[in-house]
Amino acid sequence: MSQDPEQRLTTCSEGIYVLCGDVNLILVHPYQSGDWGLEDIHESFGLGQLQLLENEVTRLAMTREELHRLEVLIHAQSFDFDQDFVELCLAMCSHTGGGAPQSITFFANF
Numbered sequence: 536m537s538q539d540p541e542q543r544l545t546t547c548s549e550g551i552y553v554l555c556g557d558v559n560l561i562l563v564h565p566y567q568s569g570d571w572g573l574e575d576i577h578e579s580f581g582l583g584q585l586q587l588l589e590n591e592v593t594r595l596a597m598t599r600e601e602l603h604r605l606e607v608l609i610h611a612q613s614f615d616f617d618q619d620f621v622e623l624c625l626a627m628c629s630h631t632g633g634g635a636p637q638s639i640t641f642f643a644n645f
Contacts, residue, residue, distance in 0.1 A: 544644040554640040
């Protein structure tokens, strides 16, 4: 029996991960000791469905449309944010192409 993605994150290096399928986690952006997280995307831009989970794991579910909006907003406001946060947002936005599902779930384990 496989573990839930949230449980598997406890053994992964710190970073932001995207859930591919039901069980595969892919590192989107490594944590680099900045003062930011998925909650900052939700709070700064009002995008996504945020959920704080056990073991210091944060989940942010976003639609493809929200990710496209995030890309526009982060480009327009990039000078207002830490460069690492801007890179995180752009890395997340890269997961909207091809056969991406309508809702994309990201996890942070820091």
